[in-house]
Amino acid sequence: MKTIVFIGSHKSGTSREAIQIADQMGYFTVLITNNRKFIDQREEFQDVHQMIFMKEIHDIEKLKESFQLLQDQGKNIKACISLIDPYVHLASILSKEMGFVHLSTKALYKMEDKTRFRHALQKLDVNPFYSVMNPNDSVHEMINQIESFLPLILKYPLSNGSKDVIFVKSKEALPKGIEMLKTKFPHLPILIEEYLDGPQYLIEVIVCHGDIHLIGVVEQEFSQKDTFIVTGYSFPAEMDEFLYNKLEMTVKSIINKLEMYHGSCHLEMRNVKGEWKLVEINPRMSGGAMNRIILEGTGVNIVQEIIKMNLGEEPILKGALSNHVFAHFLTVSSRGKLIKVTGKNRALSYDGVKEVYIKPRKGQILTAPYSMGDRYAYVIASSDSKEEAKRIATTAAKEIKFYMEPL
Known part of the structure; x- marks a missing residue:
């Protein structure tokens, strides 16, 4: 049974479309998810032929065990795919280790974190001014370093969908914006970027x-x-x-x-x-x-x-x-x-x-x-x-x- 395994999906959008299209292409579809609601709403996922709940979805050894169980069930796994940010790189690593076609793993790793791709592109003019504030850095010192670049954008490096993005226009608003992100993500860095004005x-x-x-x-x-x-x-x-x-x-x-x-x-x-x-x-x-x-x-x-x-x-x-x-x-x-x-x-x-x-x-x-x-x-x-x-x-x-x- 030709099978495609998907790691993570939203209920709608391109990640869900991928499962629906794989179904239409004649593949047996497996979704590995850490979303308990999907299990409770199983009847709404008719295009998912088998759903596996995995709380620790980033655990590659547990993922391999799931793949082995699928193969033991007679599933001929042809691909492992993810169209969800936190799992694209993971799916590529797993594909490589399992002998499937895999994508450019190192590039995906850089793109997954906004500080990584900024660092990789720092010699290109396409990059705006940016700075990374680590959890133990002084807020006062950071403000002195970046205030001349106002207005600025503050964001969590793994954010997506414009979530946890703060626009700061003035020096007075800077400490408040930084504190908001530090309170929400106390052990994670903050990416600070120059605001780009244009279409x-x-x-x-x-x-x-x-x-x-x-x-x-x-x-x-x-x-x-x-x-x-x-x-x-x-x-x-x-x-x-x-x-x-x-x-x-x-x-x-x-x-x-x-x-x-x-x-x-x-x-x-x-x-x-x-x-x-x-x-x-x-x-x-x-x-x-x-x-x-x-x-x-x-x-x-x-x-x-x-x-x-x-x-x-x-x-x-x-x-x-x-x-x-x-x-x-x-x-x-x-x-x-x-x-x-x-x-x-x-x-x-x-x-x-x-x-x-x-x-x-x-x-x-x-x-x-x-x-x-x-x-x-x-x-x-x-x-x-x-x-x-x-x-x-x-x-x-x-x-x-x-x-x-x-x-």
Whole structure:
């Protein structure tokens, strides 16, 4: 029985899509998870043929034992895959040790921690100013060293989805921001970065045997300036040929410096007065609706091609479509208990709408956005122009209403 083992998954987004696509490709799917809720909600994971709960999911010896048990059950394991940040590098190590196709393990390790990739790229102009504050460093001394670079971004080096990211504008706000992170992560370093002002883009990259492919460049929109919750994605990003060529050259220099030879990743970059600066790089394709956005725009199913790479097959990276796509994400403005959500079918009825997704369940507590995980719905629309795709998505999204009991 041809089997693919997945380490970790979210309930939706690209990590879950990977399991669904593997199922559609005819593989027996196994999910190893440390999320107890998934076990309790087993009936909602019909595409997962076997689910294994493992509390210590980072224990590679326990993972190997699970693989051996699967093989003893007659499972012919063809690949071990993860599209979840903490486990991408782990899955690559395990794949290498088990004799499967594996990705560029060292590069994935560097990308997994924001201080590691900053250090690896420190000689490139793409890096902004940054500093690392270790747990025992003096707050006063650190402030003296960095205050001239204000405004600054403070973050936990393993954060993702804009979680635990603090924007600091003034010297007076610096100690408060540092203390907030030190209180939450007392034994971990704090990454301090120069704030980059300019339009932001997400770049999906696949590296196949050393050949670097920019699969999609997506312009990101934020709910308001100086926040980091993306509420709009426009594909393809509009820029002149010179700027795109400069972006491609910069991305390739980053990938080469990190020594990625085989694998996938996504970068977030800002165009600061004509110069490309790296916000972050992650060792996997972007989550959320990104696979559907690229699929509607190009016809390329990135998740499926990543699975094929992990199986030792050649990916198909050029599609037959050339559409404009806009994804509009919805948040709520206050905290409350969800009573119901209406308007999904009305939103779907708009010409050009390709998908409407509602994330939360009835009874769930919703909050104003603190991280990207606090986006509760999205509408994806496609058209022959950027403006029209955006108009359709944002207009259809107005049909969706969240009814909540205030808390």
